[in-house]
Amino acid sequence: DTAVSQTPKYLVTQMGNDKSIKCEQNLGHDTMYWYKQDSKKFLKIMFSYNNKELIINETVPNRFSPKSPDKAHLNLHINSLELGDSAVYFCASSPGQWDQETQYFGPGTRLLVL
Amino acid sequence: AQTVTQSQPEMSVQEAETVTLSCTYDTSENNYYLFWYKQPPSRQMILVIRQEAYKQQNATENRFSVNFQKAAKSFSLKISDSQLGDTAMYFCAFEANSKLTFGKGITLSVRP
Numbered sequence: 001d002t003a004v005s006q007t008p009k010y011l012v013t014q015m016g017n018d019k020s021i022k023c024e025q026n027l028g029h030d031t032m033y034w035y036k037q038d039s040k041k042f043l044k045i046m047f048s049y050n051n052k053e054l055i056i057n058e059t060v061p062n063r064f065s066p067k068s069p070d071k072a073h074l075n076l077h078i079n080s081l082e083l084g085d086s087a088v089y090f091c092a093s094s095p096g097q098w099d100q101e102t103q104y105f106g107p108g109t110r111l112l113v114l
Numbered sequence: 115a116q117t118v119t120q121s122q123p124e125m126s127v128q129e130a131e132t133v134t135l136s137c138t139y140d141t142s143e144n145n146y147y148l149f150w151y152k153q154p155p156s157r158q159m160i161l162v163i164r165q166e167a168y169k170q171q172n173a174t175e176n177r178f179s180v181n182f183q184k185a186a187k188s189f190s191l192k193i194s195d196s197q198l199g200d201t202a203m204y205f206c207a208f209e210a211n212s213k214l215t216f217g218k219g220i221t222l223s224v225r226p
Contacts, residue, residue, distance in 0.1 A: 043216040056213055103214055105159035
């Protein structure tokens, strides 16, 4: 059984479009995250939700809007896609919101904006 | 703000030999955690090992061990008996206040 899953795995789209990436975890964790890995493989946190509430929001353009319908799901919606949004997006989860907890990552979604 | 530095962009090791990947970090936090993650060509992020900063004993997981030097803010990963399946990108990461900060990663190639 997949612990943290993401759909789709690949997403190719045109500039200006709106797209969503879905994430689900079946680990019973309270906290979920979105990370972006750019073309140089640098990984940076974008958002973190604990029990459906936003707790970390890094300086991400407001075209990116995370939505957590319940604590097992954290979706990422991106409006007006730009070329620079091309990256691999990783979802992760951890048991709570305390420091000592390991984060478990999903398989990533490769987004290509043409 | 925390920073994590992995100064070596890539390394190569012969199968069955030992290799050490270096990592340094900078923080004013007292309570934090350090991790090494592996990212093979499949792109999956896989936890290799973690170290609690309050523990003096270095963490070990089978062939993987760390050399944690808190005063020097150094956290290196030693891979013993390297295997072809160890070929991957390795990321050092620091966690404090629920936020994981990654280094730029190092590409490790294991030669047969």
